[in-house]
Amino acid sequence: MxxxxxxxxxxxxxxxxxxxxxxxxxxxxxxxxxxxxxxxxxxxxxxxxxxxxxxxxxxxxxxxxxxxxxxxxxxxxxxxxxxxxxxxxxxxxxxxxxxxxxxxxxxxxxxxxxxxxxxxxxxxxxxxxxxxxxxxxxxxxxxxxxxxxxxxxxxxxxxxxxxxxxxxxxxxxxxxxxxxxxxxxxxxxxxxRPAGSAPHARGAGVSYRKAMSGPVLRLLAMGVAERVCYGLMAVYFASFLQTSYALTLGTLALPLALFALGNIAGTIVGGQMADRLPNRLLIFAAAMAGAALLALPLFGWTPSLAVSVGLGFAYVLVNALARPSLMASLASVPEEVRGTVLGLNVTSASFGWLGAAALGGWMLARQGFWGFGPLACGIGLLGAALAILRRK
CATH class of the missing domain: 1.20.1250.20 (MFS general substrate transporter like domains)
Structure with missing residues (x-):
């Protein structure tokens, strides 16, 4: 036996x-x-x-x-x-x-x-x-x-x-x-207590060219797409609620607290999924696609404040599910370039934030908040496609 x-x-x-x-x-x-x-x-x-x-x-x-x-x-x-x-x-x-x-x-x-x-x-x-x-x-x-x-x-x-x-x-x-x-x-x-990495792993041969080898560039591009989708909400959600429902600063506290809770819940649950499900890139793709679909009714359908806040909570939660899988994938590079790669991730995330502010401002001037739905949907589906095209 x-x-x-x-x-x-x-x-x-x-x-x-x-x-x-x-x-x-x-x-x-x-x-x-x-x-x-x-x-x-x-x-x-x-x-x-x-x-x-x-x-x-x-x-x-x-x-x-x-x-x-x-x-x-x-x-x-x-x-x-x-x-x-x-x-x-x-x-x-x-x-x-x-x-x-x-x-x-x-x-x-x-x-x-x-x-x-x-x-x-x-x-x-x-x-x-x-x-x-x-x-x-x-x-x-x-x-x-x-x-x-x-x-x-x-x-x-x-x-x-x-x-x-x-x-x-x-x-x-x-x-x-x-x-x-x-x-x-x-x-x-x-x-x-020192980490378990070998001392000789640091120092020799560390370069941006070596760090960007393999799928890292694609992962960084996926991170930019995710940050743009999140940044559109983080930067403009309060203004969207104020414009749509004439809210005062005081009444924004609860919706913004729910927004933050959704992000916390998404990152924690996303971390569990990243470690327990077999394919992290598929988790990222599914989360980005789900957030992309939620973006359409979020910005294009405003029947009541409760519905908009609920959609906002769902959007940021589903979007946050993607981040731990992406970060864990980036952290799987060799130890001698891990700091470089994760530093590049923070740099690319800052570009995502700037892109969200710039694209959101441009769309607000051209189409108003209604245009945010197709914009976030398109960028989210692009991020999902980058994850699916080469899953290896």
Whole structure:
């Protein structure tokens, strides 16, 4: 009688490290998103205009993507701990400098530097977590880390508004700096034990050409499509509800909280699917196709606020199912280029955000919000097609 095949038990997940990475991602995201409630106050304080202050997000995004491109390769060459710990510390210092700025130019410079510091470690923590878990655990691990971005929307922005009533935008910025320092200490404590990669794997022969070999370029293009589809909602959903239903800022709180909850649920469930189902690219394709179909009624059918909020929740949840599978696929590259590849992923994601803002603004001017449905549907189906065309 043949002996039954035994599946080796999974190693325990490094929950302390994942919590530290999630906190670091929360701090990085809060460094930009928590400015949203204070744009008018900042414009008045800095003797500037609202559009100029709003453009600080674009400056931050550009610096974030550029720094991630450099830091990813640097972490493969010199090790990840300098970026994991130094990035949040420098982010905290830049936020303190930003909170002390007395002119728009000074605040803009500090905001760009803060974005660069955030970009120095957001891709690196993904690479570090991928190294410290088994390949079959990467979807779940990265899903938990990415939930830190959604927590910045669910908890960070409302708490910033509450704290800002007493301390203003400068006090909120210093509070985020304190969170970044706490994240640095947590990462310092949870990375004392070296990762299991061989020391000689880093340094020799690391290049962008080597990192972009195989399917990586296609995966990055899929990531841009996913970020554009998500960014259209993240940037314009509040304005869509205000325009369609004449909502006030106060009544937007619950719909935006449900939006963030949908994103958190999607990343967590998507992480489970990425580790338990056999083909991650098919998961990505199915999620992107599902979100594409939901985009059509979301922006083109507005019978009631409850229906629009429900469709928005479903859209962002289904869209978020795709992200952990994509990240786990990107993390499956060889260890010596993993930091470079995941750094490139953050850079490409910043292009996705900029594309969402630009394409959304263009469509809003030409067709109004009605045009967002076909736009998001087309980009979502393009992302799904990229995943299906070559599944190997």
């Amino acid at each position: 043949p002996e039954p095949s035994l599946r080796p038990p999974e190693a325990p997940m490094p929950w302390a490290l994942l919590a530290a990475c999630c906190l670091a991602m929360f701090a990085a995201s809060c460094s930009g998103t928590t400015r949203a409630p204070f744009l008018i106050e900042m414009a008045r304080d800095l003797s500037s205009t609202l559009p100029l202050v709003a453009n600080l997000m674009a400056l931050t995004s550009i610096a974030w993507g550029a720094a991630s491109l450099i830091a990813g390769a640097g972490s493969d060459r010199w090790g990840r701990r300098p970026f994991l710990i130094g990035g949040p510390v420098l982010l905290a210092l830049c936020l303190v400098g930003m909170s002390s700025g007395t002119s728009y130019v000074a605040v803009a410079v500090w905001a760009m530097l803060a974005g660069a510091c955030a970009g120095a470690f957001t891709g690196t923590i993904m690479a570090e977590a991928s190294t410290r878990v088994q390949p079959g655990q990467r979807g779940r691990a990265l899903g938990w880390i990415m939930a830190g971005q959604s927590l910045a929307l669910l908890l960070g922005v409302p708490l910033a508004a509450w704290i800002g009533e007493a301390l203003g935008w400068r006090g909120v910025t210093r509070t985020v700096a304190a969170i970044a320092m706490l994240a640095a200490l947590a990462l310092l404590a949870t990375t004392l």
